[in-house]
Amino acid sequence: MNALLIAVPALPLAGALFVALTGWKLRGLSHWPIVLTIAASFLCSLGVLNHVREEVAKNQALADSDPAKTVGFEMVAPIWTWLDIPDAYQSNQPLNTPGGKTVTTAPLHIDVVLRADALTAIMLCMVTFISTLVAIYAAGYMHGDRSYWRFFVYIGLFVFSMTMLVSVSNFVLLFCFWEAVGACSYLLIGFWYQKPEAAAAGKKALLVNRVGDFGLALALFLIWTNYGTLDYHDPVEGGQSVVAGVLGQTRLANPDLFVHGGVAVAICALLFVGCCGKSAQFPLHVWLPDAMEGPTPVSALIHAATMVTAGVYLVTRCTPLFMAAGAEPLFMVGDSPFTAQMLVAVIGGFTALLAGLIALTQTDLKRVLAYSTVSQLGYMFLALGTGSSLGIVAGMFHLFTHAFFKALLFLGSGSVMHAMGHVIDMRQFSGLRKIMPITHATFLIGCLALAGLFPFAGFWSKDEILASLHERSHAHPVATEQAALQIDSSKQASIDRDGYQHVALLSEETPHKHPHAAHNPAFDTTFSHGLYGFLYYLAVGCAGLTAFYTFRAFYMTFYGELKVPAAAGDHAHESPASMTTPLVVLAVCAVFVGMVFGFPTHAFSDLLTQTPSLAYKTIADTAVEPEFHVDVAFWGTVVALIGIALASYLYLGDRKEAAAIAKASGPLYDLSLGKFFIDQLYLVVFVFPLLVLAYLCYAVDRFLIDGAVNTVGAIPVAAGKTMRLLQNGMVQFYALAMVLGLIVLVWGIAIYGS
Amino acid sequence: MNELALLHNSLLIGALLFGLGMAGFLARRNMIIMFLCAEMMLQGIAVSLIAWGRYHNDWGGQMLVIMILTVAACEAGLALALIVMLYQRTGRLDIAAWSEIREESLPAYQDVELDEFTAETQVWPKLTTAGVLPDVDPSVDEPGGHRGQL
Numbered sequence: 095m096n097a098l099l100i101a102v103p104a105l106p107l108a109g110a111l112f113v114a115l116t117g118w119k120l121r122g123l124s125h126w127p128i129v130l131t132i133a134a135s136f137l138c139s140l141g142v143l144n145h146v147r148e149e150v151a152k153n154q155a156l157a158d159s160d161p162a163k164t165v166g167f168e169m170v171a172p173i174w175t176w177l178d179i180p181d182a183y184q185s186n187q188p189l190n191t192p193g194g195k196t197v198t199t200a201p202l203h204i205d206v207v208l209r210a211d212a213l214t215a216i217m218l219c220m221v222t223f224i225s226t227l228v229a230i231y232a233a234g235y236m237h238g239d240r241s242y243w244r245f246f247v248y249i250g251l252f253v254f255s256m257t258m259l260v261s262v263s264n265f266v267l268l269f270c271f272w273e274a275v276g277a278c279s280y281l282l283i284g285f286w287y288q289k290p291e292a293a294a295a296g297k298k299a300l301l302v303n304r305v306g307d308f309g310l311a312l313a314l315f316l317i318w319t320n321y322g323t324l325d326y327h328d329p330v331e332g333g334q335s336v337v338a339g340v341l342g343q344t345r346l347a348n349p350d351l352f353v354h355g356g357v358a359v360a361i362c363a364l365l366f367v368g369c370c371g372k373s374a375q376f377p378l379h380v381w382l383p384d385a386m387e388g389p390t391p392v393s394a395l396i397h398a399a400t401m402v403t404a405g406v407y408l409v410t411r412c413t414p415l416f417m418a419a420g421a422e423p424l425f426m427v428g429d430s431p432f433t434a435q436m437l438v439a440v441i442g443g444f445t446a447l448l449a450g451l452i453a454l455t456q457t458d459l460k461r462v463l464a465y466s467t468v469s470q471l472g473y474m475f476l477a478l479g480t481g482s483s484l485g486i487v488a489g490m491f492h493l494f495t496h497a498f499f500k501a502l503l504f505l506g507s508g509s510v511m512h513a514m515g516h517v518i519d520m521r522q523f524s525g526l527r528k529i530m531p532i533t534h535a536t537f538l539i540g541c542l543a544l545a546g547l548f549p550f551a552g553f554w555s556k557d558e559i560l561a562s563l564h565e566r567s568h569a570h571p572v573a574t575e576q577a578a579l580q581i582d583s584s585k586q587a588s589i590d591r592d593g594y595q596h597v598a599l600l601s602e603e604t605p606h607k608h609p610h611a612a613h614n615p616a617f618d619t620t621f622s623h624g625l626y627g628f629l630y631y632l633a634v635g636c637a638g639l640t641a642f643y644t645f646r647a648f649y650m651t652f653y654g655e656l657k658v659p660a661a662a663g664d665h666a667h668e669s670p671a672s673m674t675t676p677l678v679v680l681a682v683c684a685v686f687v688g689m690v691f692g693f694p695t696h697a698f699s700d701l702l703t704q705t706p707s708l709a710y711k712t713i714a715d716t717a718v719e720p721e722f723h724v725d726v727a728f729w730g731t732v733v734a735l736i737g738i739a740l741a742s743y744l745y746l747g748d749r750k751e752a753a754a755i756a757k758a759s760g761p762l763y764d765l766s767l768g769k770f771f772i773d774q775l776y777l778v779v780f781v782f783p784l785l786v787l788a789y790l791c792y793a794v795d796r797f798l799i800d801g802a803v804n805t806v807g808a809i810p811v812a813a814g815k816t817m818r819l820l821q822n823g824m825v826q827f828y829a830l831a832m833v834l835g836l837i838v839l840v841w842g843i844a845i846y847g848s
Numbered sequence: 849m850n851e852l853a854l855l856h857n858s859l860l861i862g863a864l865l866f867g868l869g870m871a872g873f874l875a876r877r878n879m880i881i882m883f884l885c886a887e888m889m890l891q892g893i894a895v896s897l898i899a900w901g902r903y904h905n906d907w908g909g910q911m912l913v914i915m916i917l918t919v920a921a922c923e924a925g926l927a928l929a930l931i932v933m934l935y936q937r938t939g940r941l942d943i944a945a946w947s948e949i950r951e952e953s954l955p956a957y958q959d960v961e962l963d964e965f966t967a968e969t970q971v972w973p974k975l976t977t978a979g980v981l982p983d984v985d986p987s988v989d990e991p992g993g994h995r996g997q998l
Contacts, residue, residue, distance in 0.1 A: 818951045818953070818954075819951070819954065821949075821950050821951040821954065822947070822950050822951070822954050822957070823946075823947030823948065823949050823950025823951075823954070823956070823957070824944065824947055824950075824957055825882075825943045825946070825947075826873075826874050826875075826877070826943070829873055829874055830874055833870060833874065
């Protein structure tokens with residue numbers, strides 16, 4: 095089984111290396127090694143998933159008899175020890191080991207270990223499946239490109255990095271592959287690097303991501319200094335006294351071993367900064383729309399389906415850390431704490447709304463989809479921010495379904511772009527349904543799924559998200575708050591508003607728990623209920639926005655009278671089979687994936703909740719009996735239908751109202767069209783001052799430092815130029831010089847000597 | 849004459865010899881003259897040493913002078929041999945003929961032709977011949993006559 099798990103990333107890497115070495119000879123055949131290896135990798139992922147499923151079932155049977163035995167299921171495949179520095183970590187605070195002992199020193203031990211649990215297996219299958227389809231599609235889309243083979247090398251490398259990202263078991267390696275997918279993203283955005291916009295977009299993506307990565311790096315430093323290890327799992331080597339993994343069984347079995355207090359909040363907030371960068375959340379969302387400069391298959395694979403969901407994956411993976419941060423406040427709102435999870439929810443909700451509003455007025459088909467992606471990622475974070483089992487499963491499920499229909503939509507837009515001679519401005523073409531019937535049909539399915547209409551995939555995941563928010567807005571306080579209360583009541587005296595005194599609060603001694611947390615009068619759920627209630631309505635509103643802008647784009651592209659831009663030439667026809675086949679496959683997925691894995695079967699949630707990070711007590715306690723909220727589903731659907739109806743009214747047929755509304759709304763319209771001028775704001779606030787600073791540094795370097803160095807260098811030259819005049823070859827002159835020197839010497843001795 | 853006055857006078861002679869030698873060395877371009885001037889400077893030193901030796905009632909001064917004489921003799925042999933070699937190369941004793949070891953970019957020293965040496969402008973006194981004419985080789989035709997060799 096370990097071999098299968100290792101094969102998942104190893105195959106695409108091998109394919110990429112092979113094409114990298116032989117691509118100049120393979121040329122038009124370069125896609126074959128990549129498509130085959132990624133497809134093989136997908137089969138291996140299925141094998142891993144199947145194994146995990148079987149083991150989970152076995153494990154559950156075991157857990158029924160002995161509930162304390164294990165938490166969830168994980169398989170660990172060690173490959174190689176990268177780094178081993180004994181006693182790198184030294185602390186006064188006791189660290190827990192898997193054996194239950196406490197130690198005060200720990201090695202810096204970075205093993206390249208692959209670790210599969212339900213979350214990883216699902217991500218692996220999703221990533222490799224979409225990648226396979228996109229690689230097949232790209233074979234048609236990139237046909238005839240000058241750097242055909244380079245494209246497939248990058249795709250192979252990306253799949254390798256992404257599969258490693260979700261399957262490594264160490265935060266340092268996570269960071270490595272986090273950067274690796276970022277690097278692949280950079281390379282692929284700037285794939286047509288001779289086009290200045292593409293080069294600039296790649297640079298922007300890289301730079302904006304640096305901000306997020308900085309936060310992630312700080313989070314890792316904090317984890318190291320507080321946990322003494324960076325492994326997820328409990329190290330397996332026997333006899334060795336190694337520290338319990340950050341997300342390992344030891345801690346999950348006894349959640350009090352997690353670091354609590356202010357530091358935990360800081361870790362979570364900084365992790366989330368990293369996720370904001372990678373997953374394009376406000377205020378770091380600005381790079382994703384620009385990233386559409388890359389080839390469309392890349393937009394589908396990296397900037398819609400897989401890489402941008404890494405942040406969602408990371409937050410899900412680190413759920414125990416967020417739960418441990420508990421109700422410790424980032425800051426206080428009145429008497430109520432604003433927690434790290436609320437931060438996730440609020441940022442997610444705000445981003446969903448902001449991106450949805452921007453998408454309303456964009457005229458570039460890919461940009462609409464890009465903002466839609468940002469908005470849907472915000473939706474996922476909104477769900478994760480609820481901090482309940484239901485919400486986290488909903489967020490991950492939305493990630494899963496979104497990958498299919500958003501990849502479908504992007505590939506569909508790529509098909510349009512391919513036919514229109516690389517024109518993507520929706521004002522320049524319309525009525526394409528007649529010449530591109532397959533693209534039209536599949537795009538429609540994607541739109542329905544994205545809008546969240548029953549029974550398409552998006553409906554089920556959107557409904558789960560709305561249900562989790564709804565649940566959170568008026569339910570009893572969930573376990574985060576209970577856990578926090580337990581701290582609160584046992585250590586009331588030391589609770590204050592800066593949490594730094596609570597480092598490793600609970601690793602000292604498990605405080606006595608108050609069974610009835612609600613008795614504590616200090617705790618007030620009004621604020622959190624109000625907040626999540628507000629976010630619920632915001633999410634419902636966003637569902638309407640999503641439906642509207644999706645169908646606006648759909649109608650503008652495929653309906654109305656047939657109009658084809660000049661750039662298309664006589665090229666305007668349906669795309670080749672290599673491009674339409676993936677579209678059809680993805681369309682089928684977009685229809686059924688929600689039904690098959692979602693609420694009707696619970697297959698997804700049953701498996702996902704067996705992930706160790708999501709199966710331990712604190713989060714499992716928040717699970718509620720799955721229940722279909724008719725009212726939530728009803729309102730979600732009604733709002734989506736209103737959006738679609740409005741879009742149909744305004745954009746189907748020849749109407750003037752859309753322009754009239756745009757004119758009437760005046761500055762609001764400009765605000766949306768100008769993307770809320772966030773880019774311009776950043777230009778003034780960050781880019782311009784940094785440019786000034788850069789030029790200043792350049793000037794200092796060029797004139798001050800170089801000047802000083804050059805001056806020092808010029809002194810001997812100038813001195814030599816002067817002195818060489820003395821070398822006139824006249825013996826008398828030399829003799830005179832000697833005499834003068836002697837005179838000076840004697841005179842000096844006479845005056846200053848003795 | 850007391851010892852101090854003797855010292856003063858001797859040092860004065862020594863300084864004069866040294867100064868004259870130095871002036872000659874700096875001013876003249878004939879290699880033999882320059883060599884002799886250098887010798888004269890040595891002799892000036894030698895006189896000073898003897899004077900100091902006597903003043904301190906110490907034979908060291910005389911001993912050093914003997915050594916200087918020895919060294920000067922060796923040096924004279926070497927220097928004259930060199931001068932002969934140099935003369936054979938150019939046929940001139942002028943030290944200015946040997947200024948190749950200068951900076952490349954600097955110009956070579958040019959003799960300024962003094963009116964004194966240009967025969968056309970020189971008016972010789974018309975006198976009756978006194979004594980025997982010097983035996984001048986008519987095949988050697990040098991500008992400025994035989995005096996140009998000095």
